[in-house]
Amino acid sequence: MRLKLLLPTVEPSAYDEPSVCPYAQCGGQRFHVMQEVPKPVRDTVYREVTARRYQCWRCGRSFRGYPHGVSADQTSARLKGLAVLFYIMGLSYGAVALVLTALGHPLGKTAVYEAVQAAGERVAGLRREEVRISQARLLVAALGADLTSVKCKGEWLTLGITTDAIAGTTLTIDILDNGEADTLTDWVRGVAEAVQAEVLVSDDADGFKTAADENGLKHQVCKSHVVRNSEAWHDAMAPELARDADGSLAAIGVSPEQALADNDELLRLIKERQPTPEADAKLEEIHLRYAQAASPGKLKQGKETLAHRLRLFSLDRWKLWRRLTLYRGWRGPHGERMDGTNNAMERSIGWRVKERYRPMRGYKRRESVLNVSRLIAWAGNFLEVGGADLTAVIA
Ligand SMILES: [Zn+2]
Numbered sequence: 001m002r003l004k005l006l007l008p009t010v011e012p013s014a015y016d017e018p019s020v021c022p023y024a025q026c027g028g029q030r031f032h033v034m035q036e037v038p039k040p041v042r043d044t045v046y047r048e049v050t051a052r053r054y055q056c057w058r059c060g061r062s063f064r065g066y067p068h069g070v071s072a073d074q075t076s077a078r079l080k081g082l083a084v085l086f087y088i089m090g091l092s093y094g095a096v097a098l099v100l101t102a103l104g105h106p107l108g109k110t111a112v113y114e115a116v117q118a119a120g121e122r123v124a125g126l127r128r129e130e131v132r133i134s135q136a137r138l139l140v141a142a143l144g145a146d147l148t149s150v151k152c153k154g155e156w157l158t159l160g161i162t163t164d165a166i167a168g169t170t171l172t173i174d175i176l177d178n179g180e181a182d183t184l185t186d187w188v189r190g191v192a193e194a195v196q197a198e199v200l201v202s203d204d205a206d207g208f209k210t211a212a213d214e215n216g217l218k219h220q221v222c223k224s225h226v227v228r229n230s231e232a233w234h235d236a237m238a239p240e241l242a243r244d245a246d247g248s249l250a251a252i253g254v255s256p257e258q259a260l261a262d263n264d265e266l267l268r269l270i271k272e273r274q275p276t277p278e279a280d281a282k283l284e285e286i287h288l289r290y291a292q293a294a295s296p297g298k299l300k301q302g303k304e305t306l307a308h309r310l311r312l313f314s315l316d317r318w319k320l321w322r323r324l325t326l327y328r329g330w331r332g333p334h335g336e337r338m339d340g341t342n343n344a345m346e347r348s349i350g351w352r353v354k355e356r357y358r359p360m361r362g363y364k365r366r367e368s369v370l371n372v373s374r375l376i377a378w379a380g381n382f383l384e385v386g387g388a389d390l391t392a393v394i395a
Pocket of ligand 1: 021022023026027028056057058059060061
């Protein structure tokens, strides 16, 4: 996990003057300082700061103001920030409490838990219902989408994650009802419309193909995924094809040599991904060679024959071709290019959702899943711009 986190500071002599009376319906805007009173605080540097008691000119009521980094709470933003930082780094809530106590700044396990959860709740955006509001002006030409799962109270939850596939930032993290095509289509639609995406980038799961097509998005299927599973297919099939293990090649008049050559050729095309008419014609030619191979249903048997497997595989790759090679010619509205992978997504899932999750035995609350994942993803989005200032999420 790569993160840069900036701790909140405490500035005992810096006060923000109140701008409006905190009491409901007063609206007063003029105040005077009635009194300055000592305020004990738990912090890594100060034991005590000075709180101000203001009085409202309009309603006469008084309220307190605190210097930067201190609130009505007895713990400073800096100490809460340190607790959040240790937690994000991988310590459990209890371990954070122990470390802080050992450092001479005791903070209970519950206070650590509350600081982390509160910070997660304060993360702006990063949820599907808010992408519309908070990021309405953030246009994302290529939207990455993927699913992962985490355990919560013994139950597996499906998390849907979206990224800006070009900038690499995480856009949203939400719990989805399931990973079915209808659910993915609705979810992708909401985010894609809000950021005005033109392309969906995903793995080659059928649900994402539906989501792209139904929402009128161009689709780039991650080339790394497809190359990986094509290589596995190629290597597993080669020895079987070489000896026409079930005689199904002979049945359609294809020699083992031809089938091996086709197997190699398919893999070569997929590795090169040249969006040329020649490549398309070659895919068609290979597929048509196996188009006569009978399905298990027709043969009244349970097992796929080698020839039929080649028929399905070559058809799948031929149909996938457009989605596999889109990135070669696509340019975004500002000349952006894609690299054809969903690597931004792999980082989002690996670093923002899974790495902190790995040493845990699962979450206990659905809200914690979201709070912790969003907090880390939020911090990750500031990696290239100097780091994430925890002041923004700590009250
Ligand atoms: Zn007032």
